[in-house]
Amino acid sequence: MAGGSPDDCRRAAEALMSRSDPVAELLPEALELGLDGLGVANAHLARIEEETHTVEATVGEPMVERDAARPMDETYCRQFLDSGEAMTMRQEPEPPTADAPVLSCYYATRIVVGGELYGTLCFVDREPRPSPGPDERLLIETLRHVVEALLMRRDHQSLLRRLNETMRSLLRAETPAAAAEETIETLRTLLELPMTGIWLYDDERDVLVPTATSTTLPGIDEPPVYDGSGSRSWEAFQRGVTDHIADTETESGLHNDETAVSSELIVPIGDHGVINVGDFETGAFDRQTIQYVELLARNLAAALDTFEHRQQLRRERNRLRSYLESSPQATLIIDATADVVIDCNDRATQLLGYERGELLGRELREFHTDEFDAISSFKQRVKADGTATAENVTYVTASEELLPVNLSGSLVGIDDEPYLLLGVQDISDQKREEQLNAVMNRVLRHNVQTDVNIIRGNAQLVREQLTDPESIERLATVETRAGNLEELSQKAREIQQKVINEPARETYPVSVLLSRLNSMLTGRYEVDLRIAPWDGTETQVSARLFTILEELCANAIEHTDADRPTINVAATYDESAEMIEVWVADRGSGMPDLEQEIITTERETQLSHGQGLGLWLIRWLTMDLNGTVRIAWSDDAGTGITVRVPEIVE
Incomplete structure (x- = not known):
C-alpha cells in the first residue's frame, strides 16, 4: 500500500x-x-x-x-x-x-x-x-x-433536525386534534410510516379516543375506543412504556386476519395518549425507527402540554382582566421578573395620563424616577410576603406632574410565573388637606399662644389695680381658662409630633417597648412603676402602642394627689387571636366620667383641656391599629384600663 x-x-x-x-x-x-x-x-x-x-x-x-x-x-x-x-x-x-x-x-x-x-x-x-x-x-x-x-x-x-422542526408547527396548532393531524403527516412523510393513528385521553370518560389516523384498515369501519378492558394501547398508556410487537401472530389475541397487520408499535404521548403504528410485514420497526417515533411522541406531548398551559393562561388572564375592569382603583399588572407593565385598566390610564399602549412594556421605575430604592423595597416585600403596601409614593405622570399615591401590591401566579398586581390610590387631595391642616394648626397654635400671653399680661395689670374680692376671683377664672388654652395648644403640638411626624409603620418587640416605657417614665416622673416581666417571645407591635401607654401612664401620674404615684403595667399575648393585651392600673382617685367618655365613646366629645386631647389621642390611635381600649374599673381606689392591639407579623 x-x-x-x-x-x-x-x-x-x-x-x-x-x-x-x-x-x-x-x-x-x-x-x-x-x-x-x-x-x-x-x-x-x-x-x-x-x-x-x-x-x-x-x-x-x-x-x-x-x-x-x-x-x-x-x-x-x-x-x-x-x-x-x-x-x-x-x-x-x-x-x-x-x-x-x-x-x-x-x-x-x-x-x-x-x-x-x-x-x-x-x-x-x-x-x-x-x-x-x-x-x-x-x-x-x-x-x-x-x-x-x-x-x-x-x-x-x-x-432529527426535521423532526425537531416539526415542533414549531405543533406549537402553532390551535387544537389538540390539529397537533395530532400534524404528527400523523410527519410520520407519513418523514418516517414513511403510512399506517398510523393517535388516540388522546379523555379524562371525563377515562378512555383513549381516536383523534387522527392516516388510513382506514380493511375490516375496521371505525377505530376503536380503548379503555381499561385489556387493550395493549391502554396498558402502554398506563405504564408509560413503548410496546413493540414484532409479530402479532406470536401474541395471543392480537392477530386479526381481516386487517393483516403483522407488526405493531405503541408509543405513549406522555399522559396525553398513544401513537399506534402498524405494518403488514413482521419485524417492520428497527430500533432507530422506534427512537424516531418516540422522539415525535415527546414533541407532541410537549406541544399538548403547551396547549393546555395556553388554555389555562387564557383563563387566568380573562379572570385577571375581569378583575382589572371591575377594580374601583387604578390597577397595573407588572411582570415580576422583567419589571414591566403587561396590562392595566382604564382607571390607570386616566390617572397616569397615558394611552394603554403607551403604558404596556414600560418599566415600573419609569414612574418613580427619584424613589428607586423605596420601590425596590416595596417589590421585595410583596415577593416575600405575598402582599405589601407603600404610603406616600410619588408617581410621574405622562405630563411630568408629580402625583402622590399609596400603593398596594399582591403577588399572583399566571402560568407558574410571578406577576405583581399593583393598586394605585391617588392621595393628592389628602396631601393638600394635610398640608392645609398643618398650616392652620401652626397658625392657630401661634395665635392661641399670642392671645394667652396678652390675656395673662393684661390680667396681671388688672390684678394690681383690683381690691374687690369678687372681681379678683373672676380674674382668677380668666387666668385659669387662659392656662387651659395654653395647655391645649401645647398638647396639640405634641400630638402632631407623635402622630403626624413619626413613622406609622415602625414596629418594636414588646420587650423593647416595655423597657423603653420604663426608661421614659422613671426618667421624667417620681413614680413607683411596676412592669410585670414579659414572657420572652419576640412578638412585634406597632410603635404607636408606646404612645398609647405613655399617654395612659402620664394621665394617671399627673392626675393624682400622691407624692409618688404607683402605676402597674402588665402585657400578655393572646396567641389564638394574635393580639397583645396591656393592662395599666393606678391607685388614684378614679377617672372622671367626662374623661371616661372621651376614651370609650365613638362620637366626638368636648375637649375642655389638654389632658382631654391626650385621652382622645389614646382612643384614636387604638382604633387606627384595629384595637380596643376598655376601662375595667374606675372608683376611689384607682382606675384599670385594658388596651388590645394586633401583633405585627413581619
Whole structure:
C-alpha cells in the first residue's frame, strides 16, 4: 500500500469516525485516506439517482468536478454497476464514450444506505498503477463502511433536525386534534410510516379516543375506543412504556386476519395518549425507527402540554382582566421578573395620563424616577410576603406632574410565573388637606399662644389695680381658662409630633417597648412603676402602642394627689387571636366620667383641656391599629384600663 499498513488505515478510519464534526467535513477526509492509501490521483463519491451520476465529494487532482451531473451511460460507473459486482479494481477500463477521459486504473465499490443503492465510491488515476492486492481491497472495503456510516449519520442528523422542526408547527396548532393531524403527516412523510393513528385521553370518560389516523384498515369501519378492558394501547398508556410487537401472530389475541397487520408499535404521548403504528410485514420497526417515533411522541406531548398551559393562561388572564375592569382603583399588572407593565385598566390610564399602549412594556421605575430604592423595597416585600403596601409614593405622570399615591401590591401566579398586581390610590387631595391642616394648626397654635400671653399680661395689670374680692376671683377664672388654652395648644403640638411626624409603620418587640416605657417614665416622673416581666417571645407591635401607654401612664401620674404615684403595667399575648393585651392600673382617685367618655365613646366629645386631647389621642390611635381600649374599673381606689392591639407579623 502506498500510504501505510492496513492497520494504520484502520486506526485512522476509527479516529475519523469517533469525531463529531459535520459529515460534510468528514467525508473529504475519508476520501483522503483512500487517496493516500491507494496512491491514486483522485477519489470521489458519486450519488446515483434516476440514471443520473452526480459527484458529491472529490479530493485530489481535478479529474471530476463536484456537483457535476451527467447521464449514467457516460460514466465508468455504468459498466461497474451493470456487472453486478460489489467492488471492482480494473486496470485500463474501457472508456464509456469516445470523449470520456482515459483512465489507467478505476477502483470502485457500491455505497448502500438504508438497504438502497446510494452511489459509488471511486478511486481513479490516468497513470498506470501496480496491480492491487488484498491490502488495497481491504482498504476500499474499510472506506466503504466509513462512508456508508457517515452518510447514515448525516441522514440521521437531518431527520432529527426535521423532526425537531416539526415542533414549531405543533406549537402553532390551535387544537389538540390539529397537533395530532400534524404528527400523523410527519410520520407519513418523514418516517414513511403510512399506517398510523393517535388516540388522546379523555379524562371525563377515562378512555383513549381516536383523534387522527392516516388510513382506514380493511375490516375496521371505525377505530376503536380503548379503555381499561385489556387493550395493549391502554396498558402502554398506563405504564408509560413503548410496546413493540414484532409479530402479532406470536401474541395471543392480537392477530386479526381481516386487517393483516403483522407488526405493531405503541408509543405513549406522555399522559396525553398513544401513537399506534402498524405494518403488514413482521419485524417492520428497527430500533432507530422506534427512537424516531418516540422522539415525535415527546414533541407532541410537549406541544399538548403547551396547549393546555395556553388554555389555562387564557383563563387566568380573562379572570385577571375581569378583575382589572371591575377594580374601583387604578390597577397595573407588572411582570415580576422583567419589571414591566403587561396590562392595566382604564382607571390607570386616566390617572397616569397615558394611552394603554403607551403604558404596556414600560418599566415600573419609569414612574418613580427619584424613589428607586423605596420601590425596590416595596417589590421585595410583596415577593416575600405575598402582599405589601407603600404610603406616600410619588408617581410621574405622562405630563411630568408629580402625583402622590399609596400603593398596594399582591403577588399572583399566571402560568407558574410571578406577576405583581399593583393598586394605585391617588392621595393628592389628602396631601393638600394635610398640608392645609398643618398650616392652620401652626397658625392657630401661634395665635392661641399670642392671645394667652396678652390675656395673662393684661390680667396681671388688672390684678394690681383690683381690691374687690369678687372681681379678683373672676380674674382668677380668666387666668385659669387662659392656662387651659395654653395647655391645649401645647398638647396639640405634641400630638402632631407623635402622630403626624413619626413613622406609622415602625414596629418594636414588646420587650423593647416595655423597657423603653420604663426608661421614659422613671426618667421624667417620681413614680413607683411596676412592669410585670414579659414572657420572652419576640412578638412585634406597632410603635404607636408606646404612645398609647405613655399617654395612659402620664394621665394617671399627673392626675393624682400622691407624692409618688404607683402605676402597674402588665402585657400578655393572646396567641389564638394574635393580639397583645396591656393592662395599666393606678391607685388614684378614679377617672372622671367626662374623661371616661372621651376614651370609650365613638362620637366626638368636648375637649375642655389638654389632658382631654391626650385621652382622645389614646382612643384614636387604638382604633387606627384595629384595637380596643376598655376601662375595667374606675372608683376611689384607682382606675384599670385594658388596651388590645394586633401583633405585627413581619
